Amino acid sequence: MSLKERIIAESQRLGIDKIGFASAEPFTHLEASLKEQKAKGHTSGFEHPVIEERIYPERTFENPQTIIAIALAYPTKIKEKVPRDEKRGMFARASWGIDYHDVLRDRLDKLIDFIKRQAESMEEGAEWRFAPQVDTGELVDVAAAQRAGLGFIGRNGLLITEEFGSFVYLGEIVTNIAFAPDEEVPFGCGECTRCITACPTKALLGDGRMNAQRCLSYQTQTKGMMPEAYRKKMHNVIYGCDICQLVCPYNRGKDAHFHEEMEPEVESVYPKLKPMLSMSNKAFKAQFGHLSGSWRGKKPLQRNAIIALANVGDRSALPEIWRCATEDVRPVIRATAYWAIGQLGVKEPEVWVSRLQECQLLDLEEEAQNELGPAIDRLQAVIDKQGNNTNE
Known part of the structure; x- marks a missing residue:
């Protein structure tokens, strides 16, 4: 040989x-x-x-x-x-x-x-x-x-x-060892553009390149505020995105279980969302530390968990999200919590408008200020609409 x-x-x-x-x-x-x-x-x-x-x-x-x-x-x-x-998130x-x-x-x-x-x-x-x-x-x-x-x-x-x-x-x-090279595989997509059509943020450029800044996988890995345009498109996926893979005809039926190290654990890759909001560093490392998706640390995943709770409409999480809004010292977490309250508080808009207005009296960071006002406006619009319906 x-x-x-x-x-x-x-x-x-x-x-x-x-x-x-x-x-x-x-x-x-x-x-x-x-x-x-x-x-x-x-x-x-x-x-x-x-x-x-x-x-x-x-x-x-x-x-x-x-x-x-x-x-x-x-x-x-x-x-x-x-x-x-209960409501769970997902890792790609x-x-x-x-x-x-x-x-x-x-x-x-x-x-x-x-x-x-x-x-x-x-x-x-x-x-x-x-x-x-x-x-x-x-x-x-x-x-x-x-x-x-x-x-x-x-x-x-x-x-x-x-x-x-x-x-x-x-x-x-x-x-530096010279070996005979193997032959390249020719391009096989033909006229198929399913991945381009399915990409929720239109990040794919059509020629194998992408605008990585628009990719949901990238957005879930950032440490700052996630732009509002991407939040609902996340759904409950708190790390990564594999939509362009799931729609690909070449991936139909593919499911390889060859490596024991790669087998996922439910509580790691489909975690309960609410407990993530108050998770200690030690607990985070124990549950997620072995995943590649933990490389950016706890804050991005907690931010994403707040967004996911809003996206799945879990109003039972409002107490935990309110705690993030009022007790968490990290501006990104507080600001994201304000946004989520604006999404989830629509069943009791008067209660949440009152609470959020109290927050306006605080010395808030720019991120929090940018989210607090729109959250109040959204809930106030619900109140106004209810009033108009009553008058009619």
Whole structure:
């Protein structure tokens, strides 16, 4: 067996679902697009900041020859039944199970260890070097995976594989070992535009790129105020968004349960919303710390939980939301709570208008001021409408 064949066999033994080999030539075809996206403000800010290092592997790795790309398939359905005891939020499927960064790094490190063991019996092996990357590395993961033949980049900007659709995590190893490259998979979307049509914020540009600032996944990960235009579109998904995946024909029926670490727990990925509002740091870490969706910390998820409670119309949460509005010291949480009260307080508008008007006497931060007035106006409009109906 050749070294490449031995690596492929070992990858299967390690539970790597797809592997491919690509040239480490520069990704010059990405340069104009990446620069345009940045100039237009369409990037999320989570990407590697230096465009040249995303395009030219040699900028961060001496004498790169090959990119070994891997994919791990993740589940799309939960094995346990989700209780209907009270209103729950949801994490998008890509954040289920143990943080995929850790799982991918484990597989990449084990694969590198295997190649290093092979090097011991080969004269040139002493010169071999490796640089694993996962998600936050320099290279564009989907571009590397596409070049390595793992799949094609769909109109939603995600890698679509034949076996698992787009429900895969991607990682790669840059190495100075020269391997024969695998063939790329041709574009397979045809005339289909279902993902573009389904995107609730029209974030997809139609050519595999997106305005990341408009993507709900990005919006759920920000730490400041979520613009009002996105709040109701969240529904009860408090982290991420996978709508563009769920409507994709290539994803129909795809549900891989190959990796125990990726199996979701109900209370982690479908959490009760109300308890999240008063959750301690210790409790947050215990319930969510293993998820990739916890990487931004507690505040964004608590903000999103308040929005989700308003979206699902859970008026039983008003006492907890009022506590956030009056006792929480974080301006974003207080301001979001004011907005939610304006949404949920419509059954008792006089009560909530009175309470919110008392808050106007406080020395409030700008975020809170911006939400408090509109919340009062919304509830006052309900009162006025009820009065008009009575007069009629």
